Amino acid sequence: MGLVLIVVLKSPPTLSSLWKEGAYSFDCQTAEITISGPTWGSALSGVWISKHKILDNNTIHYRKEEAPHVFDIIKKYNKNFKCASISTWKQIDKFCVPSSDFFWCSTFEKDEETIPIVQEKLLNEDYDAYFVHLDEVDHAGHDHGFSPLVPQYLNAIESVDKNCEKILSSLKQRKTYEDEDWLILVVTDHGGTALTEKTVDGYLGIHGHNIPEHRTNFLICSGNSSRLTHKGKLPYKPRITDLAATIAHFFLDEKDLQNEYFDGLPIGIKPPRKHFHFGLISTASEMKAEEDWKKMEEKTDSNCDLVIFHGNFHNQEEENTLKKLIVKCEEKGQKFSVIGKFSETSKFLFQKKFFISRGKTSFQQCEYIGPVQIFLLDSLEDNHSTIQWIEEYPPSGDTGFIFCDVEKRESLLKHEKFQQILKKNEWKLVDHLFPVITYTVSQ
Numbered sequence: 001m002g003l004v005l006i007v008v009l010k011s012p013p014t015l016s017s018l019w020k021e022g023a024y025s026f027d028c029q030t031a032e033i034t035i036s037g038p039t040w041g042s043a044l045s046g047v048w049i050s051k052h053k054i055l056d057n058n059t060i061h062y063r064k065e066e067a068p069h070v071f072d073i074i075k076k077y078n079k080n081f082k083c084a085s086i087s088t089w090k091q092i093d094k095f096c097v098p099s100s101d102f103f104w105c106s107t108f109e110k111d112e113e114t115i116p117i118v119q120e121k122l123l124n125e126d127y128d129a130y131f132v133h134l135d136e137v138d139h140a141g142h143d144h145g146f147s148p149l150v151p152q153y154l155n156a157i158e159s160v161d162k163n164c165e166k167i168l169s170s171l172k173q174r175k176t177y178e179d180e181d182w183l184i185l186v187v188t189d190h191g192g193t194a195l196t197e198k199t200v201d202g203y204l205g206i207h208g209h210n211i212p213e214h215r216t217n218f219l220i221c222s223g224n225s226s227r228l229t230h231k232g233k234l235p236y237k238p239r240i241t242d243l244a245a246t247i248a249h250f251f252l253d254e255k256d257l258q259n260e261y262f263d264g265l266p267i268g269i270k271p272p273r274k275h276f277h278f279g280l281i282s283t284a285s286e287m288k289a290e291e292d293w294k295k296m297e298e299k300t301d302s303n304c305d306l307v308i309f310h311g312n313f314h315n316q317e318e319e320n321t322l323k324k325l326i327v328k329c330e331e332k333g334q335k336f337s338v339i340g341k342f343s344e345t346s347k348f349l350f351q352k353k354f355f356i357s358r359g360k361t362s363f364q365q366c367e368y369i370g371p372v373q374i375f376l377l378d379s380l381e382d383n384h385s386t387i388q389w390i391e392e393y394p395p396s397g398d399t400g401f402i403f404c405d406v407e408k409r410e411s412l413l414k415h416e417k418f419q420q421i422l423k424k425n426e427w428k429l430v431d432h433l434f435p436v437i438t439y440t441v442s443q
């Protein structure tokens with residue numbers, strides 16, 4: 001007869017409220033050397049061991065220049081960026097530390113020493129970012145085993161959860177909290193196994209080996225930030241290098257990020273601000289695509305990121321013009337999209353992935369293309385069905401444009417629902433009648 005063992009675990013209330021309000025994963029993957037030096041190195045620089053060369057907890061190999069702390073990367077672009085690094089683990093002072101405006105390490109490696117320092121800083125000073133390291137769970141794991149069957153380990157989780165609650169309540173007590181945008185990332189640097197557990201290579205518990213139980217940890221991306229986009233479990237396994245990448249994407253804009261390299265990718269937040277140009281070639285009423293193209297070239301220095309061809313392509317002649325212009329886009333490496341109604345002969349368009357047409361409807365929606373989303377509203381349609389259509393297919397991008405003519409614009413703006421949609425998504429109404437439009441979007 002087999003033994004059925006049921007372990008009922010109480011989720012830690014503070015951490016579970018954070019993961020319920022944000023993006024999370026219990027399948028985050030850490031580096032192959034699953035000890036704190038190398039793993040924190042990857043978490044805070046955003047690159048793997050091969051680059052930062054932190055091989056253990058007493059490393060002398062750390063290549064700071066090639067793998068700087070993410071806070072130092074941000075400081076490069078924003079001289080006013082202020083950060084604090086507060087840690088229970090003492091050995092972290094050899095590496096994994098930014099040129100902080102405030103740096104502190106616990107003398108006796110006790111979280112109870114660390115928490116008041118964090119609280120004091122949060123309540124009385126203005127740092128843009130904090131790194132806080134708590135060590136109690138790791139200590140309990142080393143002493144008693146990393147396992148949900150070990151009561152001391154569970155007690156340590158409960159205790160660290162209470163400490164997280166203290167930190168969060170100090171954060172929320174900040175006088176300016178309501179107007180501030182906080183991203184809260186919670187991560188462990190490695191997993192672990194119980195003292196008695198034998199792993200594939202005969203290793204007895206704890207952590208440090210290149211096995212799934214040691215490599216797997218959790219990651220939460222939460223907070224009150226308006227930049228948070230994803231709620232719930234991440235549909236993929238994030239990596240510990242995603243931590244620094246997320247922090248960098250939170251603080252830097254697109255232009256600065258282009259100079260930096262991370263092995264990780266940002267998780268759970270909106271993309272950084274980006275300047276985006278696009279041109280509209282409207283062929284809706286007559287055969288003037290080529291004329292518009294010329295105007296666009298003059299106006300935009302032909303460097304738009306995206307060219308939108310809008311029109312009804314009914315005959316061979318119109319399609320040939322379109323084909324010719326598309327080839328020009330391809331040659332220049334410009335993204336392009338075609339929105340409109342098409343005849344059976346327009347098959348060449350269907351082979352391209354870029355366009356989405358709603359067929360007979362006079363409203364054409366072009367799905368998310370790069371950082372903007374576009375709606376084209378036909379001026380012939382009445383406002384009632386326009387609103388209905390928008391409700392059915394609401395704009396879902398962060399930023400976008402709704403093209404329509406001047407008259408329609410005026411009357412649409414009187415609709416409360418329409419105003420709400422524009423406000424909620426930071427959308428802009430753009431007049432339809434201009435054949436060539438160049439915009440710089442700052443997302």
Ligand SMILES: [Zn+2]
Pocket residue numbers: 036138142207
């Ligand atoms: Zn440890």
